[in-house]
Amino acid sequence: MELTITKRDGVKEVFNADRINRSIERAALGLMDPISKVTQIATDTHVTIYDGITTEELDLATINAAVQNIKEDSDYDRIATRLLLKTVYKHVLGDYGEDPAQLEKVHKEHFADYVKKGIENKIFDERMEKNFDLPRLSAALDISRDELFIYAGLSTLLNRYSVKDINQKAFETPQYCFMRVAMGNAYNEKDPTEWAIKFYEKMSRHEYIAGGSTNIHAGTPSPALSNCFLLEIHDNMEHISKSVMDVMMLSKASGGLGASITKLRAMGSPLSSNNTTSSGPTPFAKIIDVAIRAIMRGGKKKGALCFYMENWHYDFPEFIEWKHNAGDDHMRMRTADTAAYISDEFMKRLEAKADWYMFDPKETKDLNELYGKAFSARYNEYIKMAEEGKLRMWKKVPTTEQWRAILVALQTTSHPWITFKDPINLRALNNNTGTIHMSNLCTEICLPQDKENIAVCNLASINIAAHLKKKQIDWQKLEESARLAIRQLDNLIDINVLPVAEARKSDQENRAIGLGVMGFSDAIEQLGIPYDSPHAYDFTDKIFEFISYMAIDESANLAQERGSYTHFSGSGWSQGMVPVDTMARLEEERGVAIETDKKSKQNWLDWDSLRAKVKNGMRNATLMAVAPNANIGLVAGTTPGIDPRFAQVFSRNKISGKYLDINHNLVTELKNMNLWDMVKTKIIELQGDISSITEIPAHIRDIYKTSFSVSPYAFIEVAARAQKWVDQALSRNMYLDDRDMEKTMDIYTAAWRKGVKTTYYLHMKPRHTAEQSTVAVNKSAKLGKIGFASVFKKEEAVTGNQELVSVAAEVVKEEVIEKEQEQIIDQKKAFTLPVEPVKVEPIKVEPLKQISEPVFAKVQTQLPTPHAEGQHYQEKIIDGKTYRVHMPTDPQEQFLCDGCQ
C-alpha cells in the first residue's frame, strides 16, 4: 500500500521512508550500534502510521517509536530526546538545515528577536529588554547543554514550564527557557546581565532548578513566582468567604496551598447570631475543595491544597474520613489533601496509654496558638474543666485508638499525612511573629500565619548528582550553587507579584525562601552507598550541614549588602542561633531525648563565627525546605528530593504524560558488567525489583533497591539527619510493603522520637496489579497446571511433532519449571531482539525474598567503631598455614571497597 503524508500546507506527498530513516540516523549520531537502533525505530514507526498522516504526527510517531524502546537500551532515550528537540528547534528557529554549527549560530542570533517578540506579544515584561545586554546574553547561551536532558525531563520542561505561542506551540527552546528564568530573577541587580548569566550557568547545567511557579512565570508581565502559600481560616463567615476567594486567587497564581481549619467551631457548636448550631468545618472545606477544581494553576496545573487540622478538634474523627472513596460525597474531599497536625502531648499520651480528649475550638480558643509545655499545661486544664462539667462539648477516646484510626485511614487512602506541631514550632527560628499553625501542600514549609499574614515560600532545589566529580562531591561547586541559589531566591521576592495583600505583606516582611535538595539517591548510587546504610545517613549529614552553612552565610552576607528582613529582630537568628541549635530546645520542652545523632560531620565548618555573623542580621526568615521536586527533579533527570528510587524501572503518571523511568545508573553498571541484555526483560517482569536476580552481584543489588524493599526506618533516619540542619522541613515520602498495623504505628512513632517534623504521602505497595503485556505471562505455568498440553504429550510419540513437544514440556514439577523459564526467555527474545537473536543463558531466579522481616528490622544508624573488638584481621588457612589477613579498619572504606569492585 502506498502511503501519503499530509504536509503543513495541506499538500499530500508520497511517504518517503528514506527521509525518516536519515532523520533518525542523525539523532543516533555518536551512539553505539546506531544502525540496529535506527532500523528498530524506523520499523516501529512504520507500523503505527496510516495513509494521510500529517507531518507533525509523523514526527510524533517517530518520537513515540523511540520512546517505547527505552526499556531496551537507554540510548533510545537519547535518540527520542534529540528527535523531540529537533521539533522544537524547527518550530522556534525555523529551517536551519541540518548543520549543527548552523543551528548553534541561528540559536544565538534568534535570541534577541525572541525577547522582543515576547514583549511585543505581551508575554514578557519590558524589563527583559531594557535591563539587559542581549548580545552578551546570547553569547552565553550554550545549546550543547540540551544534551543533558533525558526524554521525560525535556518533555516535562516543554509541557509545563516553557512559554507557548498563541497556538500552544513552543515559543522558546530549553536554553531560552533557562535564560528567561535567569533574567526574570535578575532585574534588580546592579549588573543584571552579569547575574543572569551566573544564574543561567547553574540552571542550564541542572545544578539547581528554580521552583515550578518561578519557571512558569519568570519574565512575564506580572510574575507570580512563589510556590507555596499557607493560610489560616478563622471562625467567622466573612473570613471563610474571604478565604475561598484567596484560595482561588492564589491557586490561579499557580501556588500550592496549606489551609488550617483547626479554628472552625465543631459541628453542633452554637451560633451566637441565632439559636441554631454550626455545621462544623466539613461543609466549608467542601466549598474550597470544589473551588480548587475549577482553577488551572497558571493554566498548567490543577489547583492543589492541603487541609490541616489539629487532632484535639472535636470533629477530627470526621476529618480523617475526608479522603475515603465511599460515603456521602458532600463530606468527602475529592481534590484537596489532608494532614493531621499532631502535638507532643498526644505522642506522650500514646506512650503512656492515656486517654485523648477532643474539644470544640470555640471553647478552647488558645490551644491552637500554644505548643510545647504551654500547650500541655493548658490542655490538661481543659481536661480538668471537661471532667468537672465546665465545658459544653468534649469527648475522649483511648489515645491508641485515635492513633490507629489515623494510620488505618493513612494506609487505605494515603491521608491524612502525619505532621508534628511541636518540632515545627520549637525548632523554628522565625516564629517570633506568631505560631506556625500548619505546614503546606507538600509538608516542607514551616512559616507562621495569622489573619493579616498568608505565609509565602519561594523555592529552588540543588541537584546533588550534578555536583559529583570522580566519585566525590565537588564541594566548591556546591558552595557556589548554594550561594547563587540563595541570591536568586532573594531577588525573586522584590520582583514577585502576588494577588492577595496578606500574602504580599508576609512575603515582603519575611522574605522566606526554601532551598532544597534533589538527586540524593542518584548521587549515593553513583557513590556506591545503599540508601539504608549508616554511610548514607552520614552522607546526609554531610550534604545538609554543608548546604545549610553556605545558605545561612549567604543570607547573612545579603543582609549586610541589602539589609535584614523586617521581623529579624526578636527572631532566633537575632539571638545568634542556627537551626541545629534548636534541637536542645525541642528536647528540653519535650522532656524526652531526640534519638538522632547530633554530631557534625563537617568538623571544619566554623559554626561559631557563623552564629556571631547571623546575630548581626539575616536577609531571610527561612532558608531551607526540601520539596518533593517531582517535576523539577524530572527536568534535571535525577531522583526527586531525598526519595529513594521508586523501582529500577517504573512508570510515572503525570500531567504531562505517562513516562517509563529506568535507572540509568543501574543500566550503566549492568552494561559495564555485560549483564544488561541478559536481565533487562527480567527486570520489567519483576517490576523493577532486582533483588532476586542472582546474575547481578549482591553489592549492586544492595545499592539498587526499590523503595518498597528499603527499610522504612531508613526513610526516617535520612529525614532526621537532614532535619537537623534544615530550618523548615522535608517532604518525606513513605513507602510500605507491609500492612501490619503494629509495625506502621511503630514506624510513625519512631519518626516522632527522632524529631522529624513532617511526613508526606504514604505509598503502599499494591498487592494486585494488572496482567503484564510486554513480558511473557503464563498464569497456568505459575500454578503448575498444563491444561490441554497433556493431550499432546500422549500423541507425541506417534506424531513426533516438535512444536507440540515443546508445549508439552511445560509440566508441573519443579525441575521442569526451569525449562519453562528457559522457554519464556526464548519467547521474549523473539520480540525484544528482532534483528539478530543472540544466545542468552537462562536467567536463574531466586524465590522472592520474604522481605518483611529484614526490611522491618530497625536500621543500624551508627557506624560500628573501628577497632571496637580489638581485632581487625581474619585468620585464613592457606596451604595448611594460618595467615592473618588484615581487613580495612575504616568501615566506610571497607564499604566502598565492596561497593566499587
Added chain:
Amino acid sequence: MPILGKASPEDMNLHPMHYQWAYDLYNTAVRNTWFPHEIALKEDLEDWNKMTEDERHAVKFTMAFFNPAELIVNRSIALGIYPYLKSPEAHLYLAKQMWEEANHCVAFEYVLETFPFDREKIFNVHLETPSMKAKEEYVMKYLKRMTEETLNIETPEGKKDFIRNLVATNIVMEGIWFYSGFMVVLSFRQRNQLRNFGSMIDWVLRDESLHLKFGIQLLQTALEENPELLTEEFANEIKSIIVEGVNIETAYNKDLFPNGILGLNADYVNQYVQYVADRRLTELGLPKEYNVTNPAKWMSTATDVLELVNFFEQQNTKYEVDSGHTKKPQT
C-alpha cells in the same frame, strides 16, 4: 468435592474449604474495590474537543462495545457458570466479579453521560454494526447451550459445554477482546490524551486480570478433575473457538479503525490481538497459532511496571480498601 456439578445442601458450607485459591481471589477482589465517581473527567473533555474525527470514532466505537459487553459477561456468569459450580468459595468470587462487571458498566455509563456523545446512537451501535453483532452472537451461541438447550452438567457432554462457554466468555471475550480494547484506550493516554479515562481503564484492567486469573484456574481445575475431557479432538475444538474469536475481532477492528489514527491502525491492533491470543492458547496448554511479536511495546509503561503517581496531579489507581484491618485493636 468436585468443582463442577449441581450444588447440594452440603455445598452451602464454606468449610471445609476445598478451593482456597478461589477464596483468596475473592479477598483480593474485595480489596480492589473502586467507584467510578472517583475519577474526574473534566480535563478529558478538553482533550475530546481537540481530537480528530477518527480518534473520536475509535473512542465511541469502543464504548459502544464495552457498555453492553459487561452485561453480557454478567449474564454468562449468572446463567452459564455460577449454576454449574458446587464450590461456595467460587460462588463468593463470582458474586464479587458480577458486582465488578456491573460497576464497569456503570463506569462506562458515567463516561457516556459526561462526554458530549449522542447516547442513543452509541447504544444502538452494537445492534446495527455487523462486526460488533458478530461478537455478541458468538458469545450467545455458547451461552445458549447452557440455558435453553440445557445439558446435564454431570455428563461429559455437559461438562464440555461448560468449558466451551467458559472459554468463549472468559478467555475470548474478557481475556482477548477486552485486552485489545484496553490497549486502544490506553494508547490515548500514551499520547497524553484522556488521562483520567485511562486511569479508569487501569482499574477495569486490574479487575479483568483477576477475572482471567479465576477463569483460567477454574478451567484448569475442571480439566484436572475430569481427565476424560482431555482428548485431542476437544483440545482442537477449544483452539478453534479461540481462533474464531480472533477472526471475529479482526473484522471488528477494521470498523474500529477505518482509517487509522496516530499510533494505531487496524493491522496494528490485530497483531496485538493475535499476540494476546497466543498467550491465552499457551496458558491453556495449546500450541500457539500466530507467533507474532507484541507491537505495543509502550504497554510496558502503561501496565507492566509499578506506577508512581504524583498524587495531586492524577488519580491514584493503586489504592486498596480494607488495608491494615488485619488485627483487632488492642486497647
